[in-house]
Amino acid sequence: MNDLTVKDEKGLRVITINRPKAMNALNAPLIRAIGEACQATKDDATIHGIIITGAGDKAFAAGADIKGFPELSQEDAIQLSREGHEIFTDIENFPKPVIAAINGYALGGGLELAMSCHMRIATENAMFGMPEVKLGLIPGYGGTQRLAHLIGKAKAMEFILTANMMDAREAYRLGLVNEVVGSEALVAKAEELLQTIAKRGPLAISHAIKNINLSVTDQGFESEISSFAKLMVSDQAREGVAAFIEKRKPDFKKLS
Numbered sequence: 211m212n213d214l215t216v217k218d219e220k221g222l223r224v225i226t227i228n229r230p231k232a233m234n235a236l237n238a239p240l241i242r243a244i245g246e247a248c249q250a251t252k253d254d255a256t257i258h259g260i261i262i263t264g265a266g267d268k269a270f271a272a273g274a275d276i277k278g279f280p281e282l283s284q285e286d287a288i289q290l291s292r293e294g295h296e297i298f299t300d301i302e303n304f305p306k307p308v309i310a311a312i313n314g315y316a317l318g319g320g321l322e323l324a325m326s327c328h329m330r331i332a333t334e335n336a337m338f339g340m341p342e343v344k345l346g347l348i349p350g351y352g353g354t355q356r357l358a359h360l361i362g363k364a365k366a367m368e369f370i371l372t373a374n375m376m377d378a379r380e381a382y383r384l385g386l387v388n389e390v391v392g393s394e395a396l397v398a399k400a401e402e403l404l405q406t407i408a409k410r411g412p413l414a415i416s417h418a419i420k421n422i423n424l425s426v427t428d429q430g431f432e433s434e435i436s437s438f439a440k441l442m443v444s445d446q447a448r449e450g451v452a453a454f455i456e457k458r459k460p461d462f463k464k465l466s
């Protein structure tokens with residue numbers, strides 16, 4: 211698929227989301243392709259780890275592709291959300307380390323993808339946020355659960371409810387990213403971490419990932435899928451999504 215570049219080098223797989231003109235927004239085939247590019251290395255003993263990054267210097271991924279939202283029924287939205295959940299959970303539980311190398315905006319579904327990775331390295335110009343409520347929606351790829359888990363409930367409430375963005379320094383301070391580096395050092399830093407991990411016992415690494423992840427539970431994910439899909443067909447989300455596409459401010463007043 212043209213929107214994804216996959217390169218194997220030095221025992222690592224580098225997966226690059228390649229839609230820079232659309233801020234690397236994630237449509238369903240692209241999310242599927244990212245999942246497949248990860249899973250394909252599962253039994254490949256020559257690949258020790260995975261880096262996921264975005265093409266260009268503006269975005270890692272600016273979220274799910276909003277331009278596909280107006281056509282979605284509630285059933286479609288459940289399917290979209292559930293499939294994203296399954297793929298991102300498989301990445302989270304992948305037995306080899308996966309690092310998000312974040313080179314610009316990581317918003318909505320883009321941040322949710324980054325949060326499903328085991329670690330996040332960001333450039334100094336990276337910006338993080340959950341803008342979904344501006345569209346009349348909520349995060350639909352696990353963000354309500356993973357953000358709270360990573361930065362605590364109070365800060366997750368603040369960022370999801372206000373839709374404000376945070377810069378890389380703030381993301382580092384809150385523990386959302388492991389390290390902030392200059393853009394020229396981004397992939398090299400992720401590679402360095404993965405090469406260190408590659409020297410450890412692979413079976414131990416897979417069990418460490420599995421056990422660290424056990425603290426995240428299923429109940430919140432199920433509730434998120436249902437809310438995301440109900441909101442998708444609400445008048446408020448129809449207005450919020452239309453406003454984004456038409457490049458105007460949404461008017462949520464008087465809409466149910």
Ligand code: CAA
Pocket residue numbers: 231232233235236272273274275276277315317318319320322341342345347348349350351353
């Ligand atoms: N979906 C579809 N297209 C997107 C997009 C997205 N998430 N983000 C950006 N684009 C498109 C823009 O529409 C624009 O396309 P055109 O050239 O055809 O007009 C192009 O990418 C460039 O974007 P901007 O002109 O807006 O660039 P900017 O520098 O002025 O702003 C931005 C950058 C702040 C990232 C802004 O594009 C933006 O706010 N994007 C939307 C972010 C967002 O709301 N993400 C959440 C999506 S919903 C979601 O992810 C749900 C979920 O949890 C599953």
